[in-house]
Amino acid sequence: MYCVRNVTEDLYWVGANDHRLALFENIHPIPRGVSYNAYLLLDEKSVLFDTVDWSACRQFLENVEHLLGGRGLDYLVINHMEPDHGASIEEILLRYPKVKIISTEKAFMLMRQFGFQVDGHELIEVKEGDTQSFGKHVVTFVAAPMVHWPEAMVTFDTTNGVLFSADAFGSFGALDGKLFADEVDFDRDWIDDARRYYTNIVGKYGPHVMHLLKKAGTIDIKMLCPLHGPVWRENIPYLLDKYVHWATYEPEEKGVVVAYASMYGNTEAAAQALASKLCEKGMTNVWLYDVSNTHVSYLISETFRLSHVVLASVTYNLGIYPVMYGFLQDMKALNLQKRTVAIVENGSWACKSGDLMQKFLDDEMKGMTVLNERLSLASSLGEGKEAELDALANAILASMQ
């Protein structure tokens, strides 16, 4: 049975939702599932924009077949060939062998590399600024390298202002019927997943995203059709503003993420005490996470959101606690910058974690300001530590002015 929705009068969502996948890219937990979006335009020509993951292929094919109603498929535009969108290309080719595939040179190269059997079909290689008419609708192709793979492009329908934005403006989370962002309370129920999706999947490529956003600023976008998550037809500046923050590594809010690593609870207790101090002093936008039981994708997302980070770690065999070290490496890998960091260290006989975290932040990352004040624990937060704790909280607050 088909499951489709109208996007405009002649454009349809033909994607599918996946609640079975536990880990996106086999790394990131997606407890609310994910959608694979594809779109079918029924103009004088019939045009399919992207395909879906293999797991959603059957539903997708039923959707396309239903809407075509016996009509052939004229074009398949592949904005992004990554297998969670391109895996069903061959199934389309088997059913509609006369379809012409429009994509970039790099995408065709990668399709061959992945073993997608596209040769023998009509391939139309496009580049930045090329246009194509499908009847009433004329589209233009815009290169979007590294958003989030090198072959990516986006397609802008100049007739109605729809931007097929590939992985840009996407989100984790299954749609479950609610196709449009204005059909949900996005700021309450979706923004955390959208941020976690962006920061972990595309976060590294901020300059490339800014490049695309600058190009997008020159066209009159009425609708954003991403390959995951809701379609945007209202309040697009809200999402663009979030993207500018994320892509330039500017925090969205003044606030503190406290990430702690603790084996026996003493470093955790210090993190709690610091959070209480901050709240007592008026900064209540404070969020505590145990790195051992919080997937790092959530830590990354929160670190992109907030201006300040407290790293509280035990020393572990003369090193940083391994899970905390993993978090630091992820921050570096995703190019996170421009945060103010406070350090809490703990060691019972040879405390090293503070110096090592400081060195990592100074040497390996860009634009991180580490506060001079540091809370240093010998096993636990003893009575005599009140002044140090206070000084650290004050330093965090002072750096927010």
Ligand SMILES: Cc1cc2nc3c(=O)[nH]c(=O)nc-3n(C[C@H](O)[C@H](O)[C@H](O)COP(=O)(O)O)c2cc1C
């Ligand atoms: C496996 C293991 C290795 C540790 N290695 C060190 C170390 O090299 N240097 C040190 O000063 N403390 C070391 N510690 C002690 C911890 O850094 C920390 O002081 C202690 O676990 C108390 O903090 P917690 O209650 O937050 O876990 C180690 C503890 C464990 C369990």
